[in-house]
Every structure is written in structure tokens, then in C-alpha cells.
Amino acid sequence: xxFIGGFLVIVVLTGIAIIRSKKPINLIFTEAKYEVLYxxxxxxxxxxDIVMKKYNNIEVSSKSGRIAVIxxxxxxxxxxxxxxxxxxxxxxxxxxxxxxxxEALLTVFRESGITTGKLDVYNLDxxxxxxxxxxxxLVKEKYPKIHYLINNAGIMFGxxxxxxxxxxxxxxxxxxxxxxxxxxxxxxLKSGGGKDVKSRIVNVSSCAHNVLGEFTVEDISERKHYxxxxxxxxxxxAQILFTKYLDQYCKNEKMNVQVHAVxxxxxxxxxxxxxxxxxxxxxxxxxxxxxxxxGAVSVVYACLSEDLEEKGGTYIVNCQIFPxxxxxxxLQLQKNLFDFTKGxxxxxxxxxxx
Ligand SMILES: NC(=O)c1ccc[n+]([C@@H]2O[C@H](COP(=O)([O-])OP(=O)(O)OC[C@H]3O[C@@H](n4cnc5c(N)ncnc54)[C@H](OP(=O)(O)O)[C@@H]3O)[C@@H](O)[C@H]2O)c1
Ligand SMILES: *[C@@H]1O[C@H](CO)[C@@H](O)[C@H](O)[C@H]1NC(C)=O
Ligand SMILES: *[C@@H]1O[C@H](CO)[C@@H](O)[C@H](O)[C@H]1NC(C)=O
Numbered sequence: 325x326x327f328i329g330g331f332l333v334i335v336v337l338t339g340i341a342i343i344r345s346k347k348p349i350n351l352i353f354t355e356a357k358y359e360v361l362y363x364x365x366x367x368x369x370x371x372x373d374i375v376m377k378k379y380n381n382i383e384v385s386s387k388s389g390r391i392a393v394i395x396x397x398x399x400x401x402x403x404x405x406x407x408x409x410x411x412x413x414x415x416x417x418x419x420x421x422x423x424x425x426x427e428a429l430l431t432v433f434r435e436s437g438i439t440t441g442k443l444d445v446y447n448l449d450x451x452x453x454x455x456x457x458x459x460x461x462l463v464k465e466k467y468p469k470i471h472y473l474i475n476n477a478g479i480m481f482g483x484x485x486x487x488x489x490x491x492x493x494x495x496x497x498x499x500x501x502x503x504x505x506x507x508x509x510x511x512x513l514k515s516g517g518g519k520d521v522k523s524r525i526v527n528v529s530s531c532a533h534n535v536l537g538e539f540t541v542e543d544i545s546e547r548k549h550y551x552x553x554x555x556x557x558x559x560x561x562a563q564i565l566f567t568k569y570l571d572q573y574c575k576n577e578k579m580n581v582q583v584h585a586v587x588x589x590x591x592x593x594x595x596x597x598x599x600x601x602x603x604x605x606x607x608x609x610x611x612x613x614x615x616x617x618x619g620a621v622s623v624v625y626a627c628l629s630e631d632l633e634e635k636g637g638t639y640i641v642n643c644q645i646f647p648x649x650x651x652x653x654x655l656q657l658q659k660n661l662f663d664f665t666k667g668x669x670x671x672x673x674x675x676x677x678x
Pocket of ligand 3: 597
């Protein structure tokens with residue numbers, strides 16, 4: 325009964341989305357396909373969040389003296405991640421677009437009773453490569469070692485927009501900017517890692533990567549045929565492919581850095597502004613989705629948990645290692661994407677720069 329009801333809701337939502345769009349028929353068809361796939365994937369993931377609820381906790385000792393860098397944390401999941409890191413006495417470097425908003429957070433945190441940790445805020449627009457470079461220079465000047473890099477900032481759907489560098493905006497924000505940031509901070513992450521306790525790069529990815537049945541590396545700029553749902557899924561799949569590739573690279577080169585990708589769950593944040601679901605049933609997310617506080621738990625787990633030592637290259641869901649989609653296992657695809665991305669960003673040697 326519940327499943328039939330759920331199915332009908334999905335069909336109706338999809339129908340309404342089609343009628344509202346006024347677009348060419350083949351585009352409508354493809355967009356409808358993604359709308360259905362997202363609704364199924366979302367429902368599956370929400371179910372998983374319920375079943376795996378009991379695993380969602382982190383019990384680790386204080387990490388005094390450790391340094392974390394996070395992109396985009398003035399709201400949503402990132403904000404709750406920062407809170408948890410401060411509670412573990414970590415120094416958090418926040419890169420965000422509105423530094424005043426970032427700095428104001430500390431007052432709020434202190435007033436809420438979090439007395440430990442430090443917060444240092446810098447300007448960063450992760451979708452603009454020049455901004456990423458400036459941010460990295462400032463951070464590296466002040467901090468000789470970094471222990472955690474959390475690639476969190478993200479956008480979902482929206483119309484086709486090209487960034488200043490000429491990249492599609494979801495790709496630039498969710499993937500390319502973070503690729504560049506990881507490259508630029510890599511030397512300091514290496515310095516932060518030790519033999520027993522490695523430093524970590526944590527990519528906030530998404531179950532949305534599952535909606536893609538295939539992936540063509542050269543297609544990631546999406547100039548020819550932009551479909552918002554396709555572009556988001558691609559950017560999130562690219563993160564996982566890169567996570568696996570870079571982790572293997574670190575292992576081969578015996579570098580003390582490990583890399584994880586995380587799906588935080590289906591979390592009630594502004595990321596859903598503008599989606600069909602939120603415009604039709606604005607009450608639904610607060611009823612059925614995880615709170616940002618709960619969404620942050622898996623991300624912080626991926627950063628701090630001792631259980632994950634030496635278990636890099638993995639995809640984490642509800643604080644458990646979980647299989648990502650099959651495509652992400654292709655070594656060839658991982659390498660092709662890595663080389664292609666280096667080319668796009670004019671990076672000669674990953675982690676090495678002048
Ligand atoms: N919510 C979910 O169900 C869900 C599920 C799977 C994965 N995720 C992933 O989780 C991450 C966090 O999402 P969220 O749900 O917390 O979304 P959110 O509430 O919309 O927060 C997104 C954050 O990213 C920042 N951001 C966006 N574009 C940026 C840019 N160009 N430069 C710097 N910062 C930028 C935003 O900063 P501003 O305040 O400056 O806009 C904001 O702090 C994303 O990577 C998302 O893909 C979320
Ligand atoms: C994922 O991690 C790698 C480092 O492992 C980073 O270079 C890449 O850009 C990350 N993807 C994102 C955007 O999270
Ligand atoms: C998302 O929508 C909420 C509620 O309508 C609004 O308060 C918030 O400012 C919006 N956020 C963004 C980033 O558009």
C-alpha cells in the first residue's frame with residue numbers, strides 16, 4: 325500500500341514537472357527520466373537513512389592542535405560539521421563567499437556553549453579558479469600543516485550558467501574547484517599526515533551519482549545539451565572517481581594522506597530550493613529528511629574516526645563503508661577523468677606547484 329502510494333506520488337510529481345516546463349519534447353523526455361530517477365534514488369536513500377540510523381554516531385577523543393579546512397559552511401551541513409569539529413577542539417579554516425557571515429558564526433557558536441576550537445575565516449568562491457588559488461596561498465602562509473580537507477560547498481540543479489573560467493557552474497563548484505583546492509593544499513596535507521594517523525581529504529558527494537548509467541569524460545563540460553539533473557549527478561560521480569584515484573595514488577607513492585567520499589543522507593537544507601518536490605510540498609523535507617545536524621555526522625566520521633585508518637578510497641553512508649555505483653570502480657575511467665581534469669585546469673603534476 326505504502327509503495328503503491330509512493331509510486332503514484334512519483335508519477336504525479338513527474339507529470340507536473342513535465343507540464344510546467346514548456347520545452348522541446350526530447351528534452352522533456354530526458355528531464356522527466358532524471359526526475360523519476362532522482363525521486364527513486366531519493367526515496368531509496370531516505371529508506372537507507374532510516375534503516376541505518378543506529379550507526380550514525382561518532383565517538384572519538386578530542387583532536388587538539390589539528391587543523392581542518394572546509395569549503396562553504398555558513399549554512400546547511402557544513403555549518404553543523406564546523407560545530408562538531410570545534411567541539412573536538414579543532415582549528416577550523418572556513419572558506420566562504422561572505423566572510424562577514426562566516427565570522428559572525430563564531431559568536432553564535434560561543435553563545436551556544438561551544439568553548440573549544442578556533443575558527444579562521446577567508447574569502448573563497450570555489451567556482452572561480454582564481455579565488456581558489458588566492459585562498460590556498462593565504463591558508464598555506466599561515467598554517468604549515470593541514471590535517472583535514474573537507475570539500476563541502478555544493479550547488480544542485482539550476483539553469484545553465486557558465487563561470488568566469490567558462491565551466492558549467494555545477495561542475496565548477498562541486499568538482500573542479502575542489503580538485504584544484506586539493507591539488508594546491510596537497511603538500512600541506514602531506515606534512516600533516518603521519519605514518520599512524522594519516523591526514524584526510526573528505527569529499528561530500530551524493531547518492532545522486534547513482535542515477536547515471538554511463539559517464540563520458542569529455543562530456544563533463546555539458547556545453548551541447550545541458551540537463552540540470554544529469555550535470556549534478558556527473559559532478560558527484562566525478563568526485564567519487566577522483567576520490568578513488570587519488571587515494572590509490574597516495575598509497576602507491578606512500579604518502580600519508582587518505583581520501584574518502586561521503587553521502588550525508590537526504591538532508592533538509594536550502595540545496596533543495598527550486599526543486600519540484602520543494603515547490604509542490606514545502607512541508608515534506610522537514611517531515612521526512614534528516615536534519616543538517618544528523619547529516620553532518622557522517623562527514624565528521626569520515627574525517628575523525630579511527631575505524632577508517634588505512635581505509636581510504638571508500639564511500640561512506642551513515643558512518644558505514646558502502647559500495648558506490650559500479651562505474652566508479654573502473655580504473656581506466658578514474659585515470660581518464662584525472663588526466664582530463666588536470667588538462668582543464670592546466671595542472672602539470674598533481675600536488676606539485678611552483
Ligand atoms: N542536502 C542533501 O540532501 C545532500 C545530499 C547529498 C549531498 N549533499 C552535498 O552536501 C554538500 C552541502 O550541501 P548542503 O545540503 O549543506 O547545501 P546548502 O545548505 O545549500 O549549503 C551549501 C553551502 O555551499 C556553499 N557554496 C555554494 N556555492 C559556493 C561557491 N561558489 N563558493 C563557496 N561556497 C559555496 C554555500 O555558501 P553560500 O552561503 O555562500 O551560498 C553553502 O554554505 C554539497 O556538496 C551537496 O552536494 C547534500
Ligand atoms: C575529491 O577528492 C580529491 C582529492 O581526493 C579532490 O582533488 C577532488 O577535487 C575532490 N572532489 C570534490 C570536489 O569533492
Ligand atoms: C531557500 O528557501 C528558504 C525558504 O523559502 C529561504 O529562506 C532561503 O533564503 C532560500 N535559500 C537560498 C540559498 O536560496
